[in-house]
Amino acid sequence: MPFQTVKGTYDILPDQMMKVNMLKDLFRHFLNLYGYDEIKTPVFEYTGVFQKENDTSDMVTKEMYTFSVNGKDSLTLRPEGTAGVIRSFVENKMYGNSELPVKLGYLEEMFRHERPQKGRQRQFTQLGIECIGDKNPLIDAEVIALGYFYIRTLGLQGIKVLINTLGDSESRLRYKEKLIEHFTPYKDELCQDCQNRLEKNPLRILDCKIDHSSKAVETAPKMELTEGAAEYFEDVKHYLDILGIPYEVDDRLVRGLDYYTDTVFEVVSTNEASGSQATIFGGGRYDNLVQEMGGPSMSGIGFAIGVERLLILCEAEEIFNVKKTIDCYVINLNEDPDYAMLIAEELRANSFSTEMDYYRRSLKAQFRSSERKNARFVLIIGEDEVNSATVTLKDTLTKAQESVKREELCERLAQLMEEYYE
Ligand code: HAM
Numbered sequence: 001m002p003f004q005t006v007k008g009t010y011d012i013l014p015d016q017m018m019k020v021n022m023l024k025d026l027f028r029h030f031l032n033l034y035g036y037d038e039i040k041t042p043v044f045e046y047t048g049v050f051q052k053e054n055d056t057s058d059m060v061t062k063e064m065y066t067f068s069v070n071g072k073d074s075l076t077l078r079p080e081g082t083a084g085v086i087r088s089f090v091e092n093k094m095y096g097n098s099e100l101p102v103k104l105g106y107l108e109e110m111f112r113h114e115r116p117q118k119g120r121q122r123q124f125t126q127l128g129i130e131c132i133g134d135k136n137p138l139i140d141a142e143v144i145a146l147g148y149f150y151i152r153t154l155g156l157q158g159i160k161v162l163i164n165t166l167g168d169s170e171s172r173l174r175y176k177e178k179l180i181e182h183f184t185p186y187k188d189e190l191c192q193d194c195q196n197r198l199e200k201n202p203l204r205i206l207d208c209k210i211d212h213s214s215k216a217v218e219t220a221p222k223m224e225l226t227e228g229a230a231e232y233f234e235d236v237k238h239y240l241d242i243l244g245i246p247y248e249v250d251d252r253l254v255r256g257l258d259y260y261t262d263t264v265f266e267v268v269s270t271n272e273a274s275g276s277q278a279t280i281f282g283g284g285r286y287d288n289l290v291q292e293m294g295g296p297s298m299s300g301i302g303f304a305i306g307v308e309r310l311l312i313l314c315e316a317e318e319i320f321n322v323k324k325t326i327d328c329y330v331i332n333l334n335e336d337p338d339y340a341m342l343i344a345e346e347l348r349a350n351s352f353s354t355e356m357d358y359y360r361r362s363l364k365a366q367f368r369s370s371e372r373k374n375a376r377f378v379l380i381i382g383e384d385e386v387n388s389a390t391v392t393l394k395d396t397l398t399k400a401q402e403s404v405k406r407e408e409l410c411e412r413l414a415q416l417m418e419e420y421y422e
Contacts, residue, residue: 005419008122014293019320023307024107027127030150036105036129047074049087052292063112064293077111081128081304089132090295119277119309128304131133135299137232140263140285141239143301147267147281155319157272161245165233165262166255167225175223176202186216207254222251222253236263259286273316274309280304329370330356333382340381343391350410377413
């Protein structure tokens with residue numbers, strides 16, 4: 001049996017790679033528009049970067065690829081981008097920057113040992129940002145805006161922004177106690193995960209996929225925010241209104257990672273093509289992560305978009321109309337390929353993407369190749385062309401054909417391209 005990809009991992013074949021690169025290019029453009037710099041952190045880190053004491057998230061407790069080599073330190077393939085970026089922020093003392101907040105973006109592979117299904121893989125790609133070093137509702141709204149307008153610019157329909165607040169530490173602490181009190185009588189009816197979460201992180205019970213519509217969850221009390229936390233959330237909503245970003249407040253939105261505080265958000269798709277994995281991206285504010293990682297007390301906020309989920313939607317909504325094209329295809333009719341090869345290389349040196357025939361096939365076969373490769377120009381080289389140092393140039397759009405001197409070829413091609421688009 002030939003080898004196959006490991007369960008939950010996929011090849012991205014050239015056709016899809018073009019689309020992935022388009023998504024990445026547009027994301028990089030958005031990073032630039034909003035003043036974010038790109039960062040790359042290692043694929044694996046010390047396990048402690050991701051795993052904090054008393055962590056209850058599924059990602060940390062069940063899904064990490066953790067290993068050690070030769071019985072040395074415990075290492076983990078990164079399951080998400082935020083922890084590594086914050087480790088780097090602290091390690092490189094970026095908190096000392098004269099310009100805060102520090103705005104960082106990343107386009108990276110992540111690894112989680114989840115049950116694979118459409119839109120859920122064991123290796124996947126996230127496009128993410130982290131804005132670290134300041135706490136201000138303006139920033140929360142701007143972070144959401146970057147992600148939202150990125151998705152809108154792609155042209156996706158049926159997008160819903162859900163937001164919530166997990167409050168400040170005082171509101172959360174009070175709420176936790178209330179929830180423990182509320183859920184304890186229902187303990188035996190909750191799923192095993194929620195029974196484990198009850199003491200440590202009862203908030204997560206609220207958005208459990210299994211207990212979601214149980215009486216226990218439906219009758220759960222709502223969070224009472226402190227005045228400061230309520231005001232902060234009102235301001236975030238106000239700025240979203242100013243920016244014209246439609247949103248729904250979902251007071252059951254908790255998010256699956258433990259580090260969130262105050263604002264949390266998700267962008268979901270209502271397109272049925274996304275199946276059960278409708279969340280395109282999610283994020284939120286984290287007040288304590290920088291300090292937990294050994295840095296000063298500084299807040300941050302960010303999000304991450306799942307590229308594979310985005311791709312499913314973009315394909316379902318026929319967002320991409322991409323066809324790989326090349327500028328020139330060189331048809332060689334001579335025994336000796338030297339002249340054709342030189343012409344091809346001269347064209348590439350002048351930035352015209354070029355392919356040539358390697359096998360001296362029939363004229364017809366070579367023309368077919370040029371069509372399959374969507375060449376804009378075909379250059380035909382026979383004996384006459386070699387002897388007169390010319391090429392026969394065919395414009396596949398206008399169908400016009402002409403003889404061009406070798407030294408004038410690049411200029412002529414540039415002229416034809418320009419004329420056509422005028
Ligand atoms: P997350 O919600 O765990 O958040 O993941 C963000 C996005 O990554 C999801 O909405 C989804 O699109 C994609 N994703 C997650 N797991 C998978 C998977 N197994 N297969 C395919 N796509 C997946 C975070 O990771 C946070 N670090 C986001 C963040 C940044 N919060 C603050 N800053």
